[in-house]
Amino acid sequence: MDATIKSIRPNKPSDRQPESRPAELDPSEFLAAAVRADQPRPARADAEQAVKTLLAYIGENTNREGLLDTPRRVVEAFDELYQGYHQCPAEVLDRTFGETAGYDDFVLVRDIEFTSQCEHHMMPFYGKAHIAYTPVERVVGLSKLARLTDIFARRLQTQEHMTAQIAAAIDEILKPRGVAVLIEAEHTCMSVRGVAKHGASTFTSRFTGMFRDNPAEQARFLSLVRGLQR
Numbered sequence: 481m482d483a484t485i486k487s488i489r490p491n492k493p494s495d496r497q498p499e500s501r502p503a504e505l506d507p508s509e510f511l512a513a514a515v516r517a518d519q520p521r522p523a524r525a526d527a528e529q530a531v532k533t534l535l536a537y538i539g540e541n542t543n544r545e546g547l548l549d550t551p552r553r554v555v556e557a558f559d560e561l562y563q564g565y566h567q568c569p570a571e572v573l574d575r576t577f578g579e580t581a582g583y584d585d586f587v588l589v590r591d592i593e594f595t596s597q598c599e600h601h602m603m604p605f606y607g608k609a610h611i612a613y614t615p616v617e618r619v620v621g622l623s624k625l626a627r628l629t630d631i632f633a634r635r636l637q638t639q640e641h642m643t644a645q646i647a648a649a650i651d652e653i654l655k656p657r658g659v660a661v662l663i664e665a666e667h668t669c670m671s672v673r674g675v676a677k678h679g680a681s682t683f684t685s686r687f688t689g690m691f692r693d694n695p696a697e698q699a700r701f702l703s704l705v706r707g708l709q710r
């Protein structure tokens with residue numbers, strides 16, 4: 481069969497994965513810092529040299545005055561944008577409070593702004609995360625949900641993976657009755673290059689526990705996120 485025709489053939493049922501549930505995440509990626517001990521880190525000078533190579537690749541004169549400090553600045557910017565590899569989600573959610581007597585509903589933190597970098601093009605995608613969880617006895621400081629979002633955002637990501645990681649970390653560490661995560665974002669790899677569609681938003685969600693099992697709770701979460709906005 482012609483390769484082009486074969487590549488656009490719709491999936492037959494037999495092509496689909498037999499199990500439709502998403503693959504489990506490896507706990508090491510959402511509980512601990514992500515830096516790999518078995519993978520030596522290149523020297524900073526090598527990273528700066530790599531930036532110089534890219535500058536030469538695009539046709540720049542790497543010795544002109546305006547670019548002399550650029551390799552250093554770019555590596556410093558990388559340190560900032562990718563600091564999440566060195567941060568540990570479990571530590572952020574470690575501190576909880578027990579003075580929540582009588583509270584038995586979910587806690588929702590809405591509109592957590594973030595910027596991440598897509599792992600396909602290393603270009604920013606940015607938007608808002610909305611996170612709810614239903615605590616069992618102990619609650620976590622509200623800012624920690626934003627800190628957790630930043631840890632995962634400051635790594636190379638797909639939006640789907642980041643959504644799943646945030647939910648999995650809260651689920652595993654706080655062991656709540658359920659977690660709901662909704663992320664809306666714009667991907668610059670889709671707006672300023674490639675297909676060049678400004679303003680297209682991507683929505684991803686992940687529900688666990690009572691949010692997964694109870695459509696009414698899911699709907700309540702979604703209406704609080706969407707209905708009360710702006």
Ligand SMILES: Nc1nc2c(ncn2[C@@H]2O[C@H](COP(=O)(O)OP(=O)(O)OP(=O)(O)O)[C@@H](O)[C@H]2O)c(=O)[nH]1
Nearest residue numbers: 598599600601637638639640667669670673674675
């Ligand atoms: N599912 C998903 N896709 C993403 C994400 N970020 C970027 N992408 C997509 O990754 C895809 C990579 O597609 P490729 O065909 O391998 O790369 P490309 O030739 O640069 O694709 P174009 O962007 O269409 O020009 C593109 O469709 C991007 O829109 C993400 O977070 N999730």
Ligand SMILES: [Zn+2]
Nearest residue numbers: 598600601669
């Ligand atoms: Zn991309």
